[in-house]
Amino acid sequence: MPHFTLEYSANLDGILDMGETVEVVRKAAVETGIFPLGGIRVRAVRCEHYAIADGRGNYGFLDMVLRLGEGRDLATRKTAGEHIFRKLSAHLDPAFAKSKFALSFDMQINDKETSWKRNNIHDALKVETVNG
Amino acid sequence: MPHFTLEYSANLDGILDMGETVEVVRKAAVETGIFPLGGIRVRAVRCEHYAIADGRGNYGFLDMVLRLGEGRDLATRKTAGEHIFRKLSAHLDPAFAKSKFALSFDMQINDKETSWKRNNIHDALKVETVNG
């Protein structure tokens, strides 16, 4: 059930392809090995209006939040988060080169007592594995 | 002060009317009886860019988060959440039929010590009740 939401300043669209950017995060999340494949969901939200720092410069930002389920210890989460951040950060080098940029990544843990889901992607992936 | 935010993959727009979808959630929230009517706010955020599971299939998602105030016990929140999820899930049957889809719903509780609000909807509803 990992949810990655990337909020970003609209001016980033002129520097990076956001379709590629969410794919970079998806791949990095798979590589950590701690998430069920069928549960990984990465998405980006473009923010047309923003105000940063002193409000004057050619500033931009991308802020990613991962919401994940309970049950992974801190060391596991830190190792996985470090890996994903490193991949995303490298992908954002052009943004740091072309603008003054702030990248951030935080994790939140969902309360399993108030969590509901329905998902037919898991089954679709199993069928692929059997037939593939 | 219940806030329902639905993030969804843009391809869902071809399957469901999102105006109807937020209305389904609003009605279900009213039906729980645990929220002041004037405080219910449901909204949807369309995500143009997303990457799901193995990144290959015709996948889609809708992820709903409810942020609500303190003061309701776990049993109350679970019963209410179950009701709302069931209504939303039934409404999404077409998405599960036409694509590989992941639906999720989580709750978060706002800290009442750092919560501010201003709302003239409550008063408008009272006037309606008196005049209606």
Add this chain to the structure above:
Amino acid sequence: MPHFTLEYSANLDGILDMGETVEVVRKAAVETGIFPLGGIRVRAVRCEHYAIADGRGNYGFLDMVLRLGEGRDLATRKTAGEHIFRKLSAHLDPAFAKSKFALSFDMQINDKETSWKRNNIHDALKVETVNG
């Protein structure tokens, strides 16, 4: 690392300039004196689809969430939040006059153990200070 995200009903665009609105929040955040200037990021997310209260009136909303780092005590956070809310609320007077409106503001604290960042705005601001 303060992140202000404003979600708002699309009908607010006819009443307020959202570029000015995020700037009001940015200035108020600077005025609190508790945030490093280069870390302040305010953005707005327009919600095209929404359903509020009884679903009938000319309703609107703006909901702001501040995510900030650990290390500031409750009194400091309350004083800062009060200031920012007062400025934002005054700016929204036209929305309350022209529609039935719900404004809200909540704070969340990021877990510093699972928080990553990269930021070259801080350095850019230092250069400005030296040269300015």
